[in-house]
Amino acid sequence: MRRRFPFSLKLGLAFAVVILVSIATVYFLNARSIAVQFAEFRESDKQRLAQKACDLLSYYYNLQHSWIGVGEFLTTQLRFRVNEQVIDVREIYLIQGPFCLANEHHEVFVSTNPERVGTTLAPDEISEGIPIEAEGGVVGTLWLGELGALLDPAEEEFLVSAQRSALFGGGIASAIALLVAVFLISQVSSPLRVLSRATERIAVGDLPKEVSLRSRDEFGRLGESFNRMLDNLRRSETIRQTMTADIAHELRTPVTIIQGNLEAMLDGIYKPTQETIAPIYEETLHVGKLIDDLRDLALAEAGELRLERQSTDLVELANQVVETVASAIDRGPRIRVASPSGRHVASVDPMRIRQVLANLLGNALRFTPKDGEITIRLRQVAEDVEICVEDSGPGIDPEDLPHLFERFYRGDRARTRAGGGSGLGLAIARHWVEAHGGQISAANRPQRGAVFAIRLPLG
DSSP: OOOOOOHHHHHHHHHHHHHHHHHHHHHHHHHHHHHHHHHHHHHHHHHHHHHHHHHHHHHHHHHHSSOTTHHHHHEEEEEEEETTEEEEEEEEESSOSOEEEEETTOBEEEESSGGGTTOBOOHHHHHHSEEEEETTEEEEEEEEOOOOSOOOHHHHHHHHHHHHHHHHHHHHHHHHHHHHHHHHHHHHHHHHHHHHHHHHHHHTTOOOSOOOOOOSSHHHHHHHHHHHHHHHHHHHHHHHHHHHHHHHHHHHHHHHHHHHHHHHHHTTSSOOOHHHHHHHHHHHHHHHHHHHHHHHHHHHHTTOOOOOOEEEEHHHHHHHHHHHHHHTOSSOOEEEEEOTTOOOEEEEOHHHHHHHHHHHHHHHHHHSOTTOEEEEEEEEETTEEEEEEEOOSSOOOTTTGGGTTSTTOOOHHHHHHTSTTTTOHHHHHHHHHHHTTOEEEEEEOTTSSEEEEEEEEOO
């Protein structure tokens, strides 16, 4: 079994590695920069002191008119007095580092290297040297050698101190960065732990009320989305339970009627005649209609509704539906089709749109009094055609309006309006309209009654 490491530990290790690598890189670059800049400072300081030395040598030559005694002029002896005795320790040249002092003929007569005395400067040494001007001309050349990598104790102590300060500063920066990292890890891992515990509860079927994330960043938005998901899950679970109960309820009545009639026939209470078999047949039709509705809903939710589109005159289609419905009722409200702009042709599945209109029209007939009126009104709105089914009934309870198109919604008027007694008519109508790329809505008319509006794209 593979060992599991907490996310906070992985994040902490990642922060630690990044901090250490960053501090080490900064320290290395800083130390290197200090060394390079110190070397440049030594070189510039050497040139500056050499120029001052040349000015002194020029002054010396103008004063002496020769180089006699210049060696003693360039050196200083360190002396200590011990028990009334003067001790010479060493000689220190006024010019730092190795150098050669040559006359106007480039012959070396003073040098930190005794072996160079009496030799002649090389051409490159002459070009690199500093000419000494006196009495109106060049009387000598001062050539400076490389300082070398060796440092005196003071310089070495300075570099060590600078590197130690850089290391100390890196340590302080690391400590601060680690504290900030711990704070950030806690800020990141805390909402993740809350969400993780909530998802574990959901996995075992226990839906929490909500998760509380007070962040205003992406985690806060994630918490809001998670809470909306919980609401949808609770609503879906409620709908599933309600749907199961409603399906059982819808099936129980016809099955009970069928079973009772068949048992009566089997017991010889009455004989199987056309009159006794007809109710059984009607109930089987009802069960078959319920099964077809459930199949259509399942196909809609799976996104597998198939349309056989063709160019259809929606005004003519509405008139056909009205004729079919009107012929099935003896006495009822007046039904009419109104289309001020004439024909409205759209690419639709005529059978499915006819099914939607028949559902809405049958819905309106159940709530419109016999002396009332139902109007199917068609008009063009931008690039769409709008079909409104208006009735003069009592209207819809405002509490039911947001849920009319949900399957098996428990609201007395909404449930009756759902058509066919199964509570699925409006839900199926919504799916068929949306499959055409349209929209369906319901509202109450200001002058009394309800209106169901369908918008379908033209073309």
